[in-house]
Amino acid sequence: MDPVTIGIAGGTGGMGQWFQNYFTQAGHAVRIAGRKTEVTYEDLVRDCDVVILSMPQKAAMAVAGRIGPAMREDQLLMDFCSQKAGIVAAMAGATRADVIGTHPMFGPSTASLAGQNIILCPARNSHNWLSWVERVFADGGAVVTRMEPEEHDRKMALAQSLKHFLTVSLARMLQTLDIRPDDAFLYATPIFRLNINLIGRLLAQDLSLYADLVSGNPQAPVVVDRFLAAMEESRRAFFSGDEQKAADYLTEIRKFFGDDFCKEALEETSRVIDAMYRS
CATH class of the missing domain: 3.40.50.720 (NAD(P)-binding Rossmann-like Domain)
Incomplete structure (x- = not known):
């Protein structure tokens, strides 16, 4: 070149x-x-x-x-x-x-x-x-x-706006419960530890940038509302008192993602977790 x-x-x-x-x-x-x-x-x-x-x-x-x-x-x-x-x-x-x-x-x-x-x-x-x-x-x-630019912005509402919204919301919940990272790490699963570290990763960087990534995308409110609706559906499935309903709910979701992807994702995340603890 x-x-x-x-x-x-x-x-x-x-x-x-x-x-x-x-x-x-x-x-x-x-x-x-x-x-x-x-x-x-x-x-x-x-x-x-x-x-x-x-x-x-x-x-x-x-x-x-x-x-x-x-x-x-x-x-x-x-x-x-x-x-x-x-x-x-x-x-x-x-x-x-x-x-x-x-x-x-x-x-x-x-x-x-x-x-x-x-x-x-x-x-x-x-x-x-x-x-x-x-x-x-x-x-x-x-x-x-x-x-196309418009398609990009719709996808970023999911990949960035919603993702950072969830991270900030988890951080806020831990704050309201007065749960500090050092305490949470004592009983954290590897995935929960990773989620807490993602909070620290976000907060260690330019906060005005992350505020804009969430609130600056005009497509973000629609995506957040869709997530909140899905969260409510999950709440009903898991806390209805019907264990079979919860299992069927998970089975339906797994069919959408497919067995091949789920196996590959398990392997990839296992490598991430292993690397996290080796360091």
């Missing part, structure tokens, strides 16, 4: 630093600009083939409107935001350059790109930058998937 020059706007943050290292190791030149750097966002437009917006969505939309009109048609404008409909539309409306919304489905503490999901939402591909983007990530072992 021929090297290109990549500019990361917001590159002083965690994800910007992560991808600076990744692109550099892949043989590309990388320039970084932030609010307090001497290099400006306009410098990236002038000097780079690819400009990536690595910042919260509201800021990214503003920067896209600021630098987009100055970009050439043969350049590429990307973003790393967690939602796509708004930012992809903003980028496409601000520039004549190619536009590809990009969502790395991992955080800056990840050791390697191998096996990680990256979702692409291309809006304009007049100069075939899409093939380059897919290749540069696939070369690192990523699983690259194309989606």
Whole structure:
């Protein structure tokens, strides 16, 4: 792959630093600009083939409107935001350059790109930058998937908004019960210990980011309501006093997921648990 020059706007943050290292190791030149750097966002437009917006969505939309009109048609404008409909539309409306919304489905503490999901939402591909983007990530072992921005946001309401909502809700319940992690670990199963550690993992990071991941996705309330309805259905199945009803409920769910998946999931989670205790 021929090297290109990549500019990361917001590159002083965690994800910007992560991808600076990744692109550099892949043989590309990388320039970084932030609010307090001497290099400006306009410098990236002038000097780079690819400009990536690595910042919260509201800021990214503003920067896209600021630098987009100055970009050439043969350049590429990307973003790393967690939602796509708004930012992809903003980028496409601000520039004549190619536009590809990009969502790395991992955080800056990840050791390697191998096996990680990256979702692409291309809006304009007049100069075939899409093939380059897919290749540069696939070369690192990523699983690259194309989606429409609206579909992406619906799926993120499940994969991110609901997941983090559940983690925060469990944390709140433990707080109201005055149950500290050190105490809970004394009687925790491996899965419960992992769930508690996921609470700590979330709280150790940028809380404003997680607040936005839950409340900033307009699809999230619908998904949360569906989960609450499913939770109520589960409550009725398990606490009706009818043990057979509970067993039938679980059997019906298992049929949906299939025996092959369930066996594979058991094996994979067992490896995770073994690794957790070995460390």
